[in-house]
Structure formats: structure tokens, C-alpha cells
Amino acid sequence: xxxxxxxxxxxxxxxxxxxxxxxxKQGKTKPARPELGLxxxxxxxxxxxxxxxxxxxx
Numbered sequence: 900x901x902x903x904x905x906x907x908x909x910x911x912x913x914x915x916x917x918x919x920x921x922x923x924k925q926g927k928t929k930p931a932r933p934e935l936g937l938x939x940x941x942x943x944x945x946x947x948x949x950x951x952x953x954x955x956x957x
């Protein structure tokens with residue numbers, strides 16, 4: 900199958916957005932829920948006994 904490149908590339912679209920007065924900003928993320936039991940926001944790594952004790956202490 901032949902790949903035909905489009906005229907509007909990502910860079911061109913970004914520049915058009917910025918020229919029209921658009922702003923690029925960094926969003927805020929929410930901390931992971933404690934029910935998930937994640938250690939340092941890493942999947943498949945459960946909290947240690949110390950981390951559970953510190954969480955329940957609050």
C-alpha cells in the first residue's frame with residue numbers, strides 16, 4: 900500500500916494553534932487512590948509494611 904503524506908503535519912497544526920492565540924500549559928495530576936495500594940505510583944508493586952503504617956497513621 901502506498902503511503903501518501905498529508906500536507907498538514909503536526910508541527911504545522913501546532914504552529915497554527917499557537918498563532919491563533921492558543922497556549923501550551925502543563926496539567927496537574929492527582930495522586931493515586933490509596934485503595935489501589937501502589938508504592939510510589941508504580942503498578943504491580945504493593946505498599947510495604949512501613950508505607951502502610953505511615954498511610955494509616957494519618
